[in-house]
Amino acid sequence: MKSFMQWKVLWAVVLCVAIAAGVMAVKAExxxxxxxxxxxxxxxxxxxxxxxxxxxxxxxxxxxxxxxxxxxxxxxxxxxxxxxxxxxxxxxxxxxxxxxxxxxxxxxxxxxxxxxxxxxxxxxxxxxxxxxxxxxxxxxxxFDSVGTGYFNAKELFKTFKTPNKGKIIALQGLLANTPAIERFQGLQKALAENPEVELVQWEGADWDRTKGYNATKAMLVAHPDIDGVWSANDEMAMGAIQALKEAGLAGKVLVNGTDGIPEIFDAIKEGLACSTVLQxxxxxxxxxxxxxxxxxxxxxxxxxxxxxxxxxxIPGVEVTRENVDQVVKEFLESxxxxxxxxxxxxxxxxxx
Known part of the structure; x- marks a missing residue:
């Protein structure tokens, strides 16, 4: 007959084996x-x-x-x-x-x-x-990137003091990046349809906010009389807005973006940006x-x-001041x- 200590040891061994088996089963699953x-x-x-x-x-x-x-x-x-x-x-x-x-x-x-x-x-x-x-x-x-670039350009041109007549600068994304190339093609399409809008300078800013800020700031030195900033994405657009603020042009010269980050929706509501496309x-x-x-x-x-x-x-969601609140509620808040x-x-x- 086993002693109490022997039973205790035996049960400990059985318990360890069971635990090990359970762990192995969980790992296997x-x-x-x-x-x-x-x-x-x-x-x-x-x-x-x-x-x-x-x-x-x-x-x-x-x-x-x-x-x-x-x-x-x-x-x-x-x-x-x-x-x-x-x-x-x-x-x-x-x-x-x-x-x-x-x-x-x-x-x-x-x-x-x-x-x-x-x-x-x-x-x-x-x-x-x-x-x-x-x-x-x-x-x-x-996404339909050509259509995106075209939509944003058309919305931007509407904001000029004289609609569809003025000068713009542009911020391009990564130059080897397909959507960057296609969004810029959309801009070119809008420019071809609006010959009184002139693209005076553009710079690549790699989708980056800081680079967008620096590029916009530098282009504003050469072209302080622009009517709008076309941007291939929201991050660069936010950088451009900061540069425009420092130049006293925010709200007078509008920006567009693409992607649909939270800040661009706020900028649209505040009258600093005209549009974006939510991807x-x-x-x-x-x-x-x-x-x-x-x-x-x-x-x-x-x-x-x-x-x-x-x-x-597939399509993106076109966002302007008219529908920005609805888009925020549906896509950002949930x-x-x-x-x-x-x-x-x-x-x-x-x-x-």
Whole structure:
């Protein structure tokens, strides 16, 4: 007959074995879960931070882990981080990618194709690269950037003392960045339709607020009599507004933006900016991750998709003083519940 001490030791051993087995089971269950991964430029930009918010909200709904990778505007870091994430997860992941620049897509595609990781890409890719040549690259999605640049330019021209007649300066984004190129094309289209509006100078400011401020300040020295500042995104627009304030021109010379960060909405309400186009990054993250997860689970047959659904455009939300309050309430003060049952519900046109 076992002594009390022997029973005590035996029960301790059994308890330890049970705990160890439970821990192993939890680890095994966690290891079986697909990791939802987003790769963005950085959390310091509210637009990109919304990618993370959207992904985390989806992860909570699905009960799946979420990892947020930040390139910090460094293409090599972005590529290396994705490679490390594939190794860490053993390829049991899906990816929603917003690459730093278009050329980054090719090495990232090779990493993901070799690992069998389904992914969706936003905004940037080289023009000569076809999504349909890849098995795991589900889709390249972008917003109608030419239309965005055109809309904002037209809104800006309306604010001149004499509408559609005056001088502007412009802030361009990363020059190798597809949406930057296309938004500037939209500006050029508006200028062609309004020959009495003159673009007197433009500078690249890399989507950065400080660079936007410095570039605007320098251009104002050469052109103090401008009627407007066209900006390819909100961050640079906010930098331009600061430079205009220091020059005593804020509210007299208006700015436009694109992306839909909180500050630009305030600037529109205050009469410092005329417009922006909200690119709903929360929706972008959830759409891309949901498509990739559906493909991984065999619910979406990528090879059977029509070519137009492998590379396509969706619309942004055009924001002016007339609808700014409504947009803030719907998109900023809450995270909408998106209908992701139809991945192509917002399809506008095929993207080349």
């Amino acid at each position: 966690a290891a079986d879960k697909v990791t939802l991964v987003v790769s963005i430029r950085g959390l310091d930009n509210p637009y990109h931070a919304n990618y993370a918010e959207g992904a985390k909200a989806l992860g909570e709904i699905l009960g799946l882990p979420v990892d947020v990778l930040s390139t910090e505007a460094d293409s090599q870091k972005g590529i290396a981080d994705i490679k490390a994430e594939v190794a860490r997860t053993g390829g049991n992941m899906v990816l929603n990618l917003d690459p730093n620049q278009a050329p980054d897509v090719v090495p990232i595609a090779k990493i993901l194709e070799d690992a069998g990781v389904y992914w969706v890409n936003w905004w940037n890719k080289p023009d000569d690269i076809k999504v349909t040549d890849y098995k795991y690259w589900i889709a390249h999605i972008t 709903d990054a929360k929706y972008q993250a959830q759409l891309g991750l949901s498509m990739a997860l559906a493909a991984k689970e065999g619910k979406l047959d990528v090879a059977a998709l029509p070519a137009k659904y492998r590379s396509f455009k 995270t909408p519940t998106y209908d992701l049952t139809d991945f192509f519900a917002r399809f506008v046109e095929e993207a080349k």
